[in-house]
Amino acid sequence: MRTLKLLWQLTIPSLVRQPAQPSLGLRRDPAPSVWSYRYQRLMLTPFYRRLVKVGLPVGAVLAVAALWLASDDHRALVAAKYDAMMDAVRERPEFMVTAVEIAGADRALTAAINEVARIDLPVSSFDLDLDALRRKVTDLTAVRSAQVKVNPGGTLEIAVVQRVPVAVWRYADGLRLIDGEGVMTGMIAERADRSDLPLIAGDGAKDAIDESLRLFSAAAPIAPRVRGLVRMGERRWDMILDNDLRILLPTHDPVPALERVIALDQAQQILDRDVGVVDMRLGDRPTLRLNPVAAASLREAIAANETVSVAPIQEDH
Amino acid sequence: MRPLYQTQRAMRAIRRAALQRGVIAILDLGTSKIACLVLRFDGPERAGGADGVGPMAGQTQFKVIGHAVTRSRGIRFGEVDSMGETERAIRTAVQQAQKDAQVRVDHVIVCLSGARPESFALSGEAEVEGSAVTGWDIGRVLGSCDVPDVGLGREVLHAQPVNWALDHRTGITDPQGQVGRQLTADLHLLAVDAAAIETLLLCLKRCDLECAGLASSAYVSGIASLVEDEQELGAVCIDMGGGSTGLSIFIRKHMIFADSVRLGGEHVTGDISMGLQVPMAQAERMKTLYGGVVATGVDDRELIPIGGDTGDWEHDRRVVSRTELIGIMRPRVEEILEEVRARLDWAGFDQLPSRSIVLTGGGSLIPGLDGLAARILGQKVRLGRPLRVQGLPQAATGAAFSAAVGLTLFAAHPQDEWWDFEIPPDRQSARSFRRAVKWFKDNW
Structure with a gap:
């Protein structure tokens, strides 16, 4: 500001006599100008107020995000980050399945179930499709019904009722x-x-x-x-x-x-x-x-x- | 411009719309200050008492949520003198009040003290059709009133039925549903200068505001500062404003006379300014701080420094005793009161059963005024302060705000006026039929 004033004083128009400043004793007219009055009334209108206070910031953020996401690299970056985060959660030891327990099946059927289920341990419980697994086990002819669940402690329990x-x-x-x-x-x-x-x-x-x-x-x-x-x-x-x-x-x-x-x-x-x-x-x-x-x-x-x-x-x- | 009668009807509709929206502003356009209050109406369902009369006589249904006072500019004698200045002053007040209330206001109810109000008494009568009085009968009675010659360029500001008589029973408050044959009405009609009103409406229009009602400030300050039994038994409210002094006589809860004296506090200030050779602002300050109308011995010894900024050392360091100041103010105040007295005499105020005199308005704050008024006007003088309404800030509870507070009451409980009753159907149907014929002629 001071620099600007100095620059202004170096110019010729600044030498032209300015109109007299109003004396300090007189109070400035507090009346708002027509446009500031209208602007304030507009801002007090609920719709415009919400538009400015909520709509504009949200719009700006959305626009910036959209511009940033317009590039493929950025989208890939976001996807990679997202996957990494999801993996970090999935790979936590609390969610890992480390053992398979098969109950109610004889030896031959146990072998058959292991063959069918084909689970590579350890596996995250998020990656297990228990419904599909149960369907596969039930599809075995020797199995009358099967119940599949992940027990706390990381064991996958397959309880089958065998056909006699x-x-x-x-x-x-x-x-x-x-x-x-x-x-x-x-x-x-x-x-x-x-x-x-x-x-x-x-x-x-x-x-x-x-x-x-x-x-x-x-x-x-x-x-x-x-x-x-x-x-x-x-x-x-x-x-x-x-x-x-x-x-x-x-x-x-x-x-x-x-x-x-x-x-x-x-x-x-x-x-x-x-x-x-x-x-x-x-x-x-x-x-x-x-x-x-x-x-x-x-x-x-x-x-x-x-x-x-x-x-x-x-x-x- | 439409005739004011139509404008008043339109304003009544606008007021109804504004009340439905819930926010309305009231604007007291005075000579020395402009006050703006923003009211919020909560609707009738929250209005307290089950039978319609709550603990505060139904005034709990609105609340003052915004308030602004600004120095008035461009108004003299309660009339618009310079439109641009007035418009700016209105904008200032409205903007501040809006900011205070944090809500946008589109509708205002305005009161004005000038425009030379003049009272007329009217009466009309009509046969009651059917057995009981209905709204149509009232409309016909009001329609049968012979309108007096209010003068050229004058318009009707208020036209209130103040008394109803059915056959030989008079003094009926509300004749609707009563049984009788001949219905008679007495009307009080207040006429003002049309030009002043039109100018005021234009000013409001230029501020993007819609006028939802007009009232005389003498009337509304009477509503605010007269207590109920004073309104019932007969009283005059003298609203001593800056540029004009309004007076309104009430009996049986209706205003029966209103007038205004074009003298006010500004003239007292002007006298001080001239007498002591000080600027108006300084004179106003001395008037409010040290002014009075009764001098005592101690006032001789109270020396007031006049001050000043002229550059003349001697001139700027003068002192004046308070007695001298009172000596300047008193004749002018006496003159105002004498004028009021003359108007009251002309109106026949001494015929009223109870002759209470209530002084209100900013001018009534002069110390010792009640004693002086008692000597000039009559014995039963008191200083009136406006009614308390909900949410009114402490700064706006003084006597100077009685017109503003009265306007809030006027907004909440407008009295029935002439234009609130429908035009009788026979005339209306004839006119609409004529209009239909004209439409056919114009189009085919």
Whole structure:
């Protein structure tokens, strides 16, 4: 200011006589000029006041930020900073998962779960997608349900409920283990691996697993002789005993039919005879089919002894 | 310019809008000072009493939130003398008050003391249509008043019904809903110079302000400084201002007469300035600090240094005794009071049942004035100070602010005036029909 005054005094116009200063005794007119009056009234208007006091600073900050962000380098810088900050939080030891605990699974299933989950430890719990992990584990055939959670202390707990196989199903590709709901839980190489489980076969066998289990329990008196059940035409069962004896069971109520056969067996040892097929499909007319040798000897015996009466066949027609 | 009658109606609408917005300014344009108060109205729901009469008679519904006083410029005898100066003074006051209130004010109610007010008494009567009196009947009664010849270039500032009579019962405050046949009204009409008002309105317009009401300062200082029973029983309020002295006579809570004497405190100051050869500012200072109207023995010994800045050593170091000062002031004050007395006599003030005299305004602060006034005007003299309103700063509670405070009351509770009642429908419909016909003629 002083410099400016000095410069002004060096110029020629400063030598021209200035109008007389008002004397100090007189008070300056306090009246505002028209424009300052209008300006103040404008500023006291709530809308303009807010515009100036809030709108302008916010606008200025936004404009500066937008200009700065207009360059790719700056945007990349911001992104890098942001990532670094997020990583710093993620990598904190409080959020790290260092161990996986699998509960409720046997050894083979544990190995399978480890194979499926494929977690590289240690990993931040922010990076774990627990839902996807649970879905992957549940997709395993041997798993009925699974619960996945991160416990405090950095352990990932996978609690599974395993499917229990109740039968062996012989299928085109080999021997499958299936559980009570008909879901395959795994495969075995040989029948002897799970000789404790009954064997079923045929298309649609797994859909009727309940019925087959009832049949197996009904067949308990002849259990040592039972080789397995075969689903025929996806509607009824054949029970195969040893030496290829086949019991054809009806579509409806197969268990009473089987019980009848067992009762016959207990009374007349029907199954110990040289019989090929016991046909129980028609409940009121059980039928036996002899093996060829037995049939031939029966026929010879009939021929030798005409008087031997066979069961008369009543011809109605 | 529209006739003032239309302007008053428009102002009433503006005032209603301003009250709805909640902020209104009042402006007391005096000869020696301009006071501006900013009022905030909180709406009727916060107005205290359930039956409409709160502890402060309904005055709690507004609050003074801004206040400014500035020296008045460009106003003489309560009238605008120089528009530019007046405009600047108004701007100063309004800007300060706005700054104080931190709110923008668009509407002002103004009072002015000059413009030669003149009172007229009117009466009108009409038959009541139907059984009870309705607003239309009142409108017709008011319409039937024969307007007196108020003079050329004069306009009506106030036109207030002061008395109602129904058949043979007179003194009815509010005839609406009452049963009767012949309704009679007495009106008090105050006429002022139209030019002064128009100039004032122009000044306000140039300050970007909208005028929401006009009032005579004699009337509003009467509202503020007369207590209720004085207004009821009959009293005169003498507002001793700077350039003019207003007087308003109240009875039964209505103003029935108003006048103004074009003499005031500025003339006393001028006398001192001339008599003692000092500048006006110095004379004003001596008047306010040492002035009086009754000299006693001790005043002879009280020497007042006059001071001055003329450069003449002897002239600047004169002293004057207080008695001399009183000797200069007293004749002028007596003259003012004599003038007031003449107006009161002319108005028939001595016929009133109770003749209280209330002195207010800045001039009433002269010590000993009440004694002098009692000798000249009448026995029952008191000095009046304005009513206390909420939020009024201490600096504005003195007698000099009675007009400003009265304006706040006027803003809050305006009295019914002529233009508040609707024009009777028969005339209105005829006119609007004529207007419709004219519109058709003009357009087809």
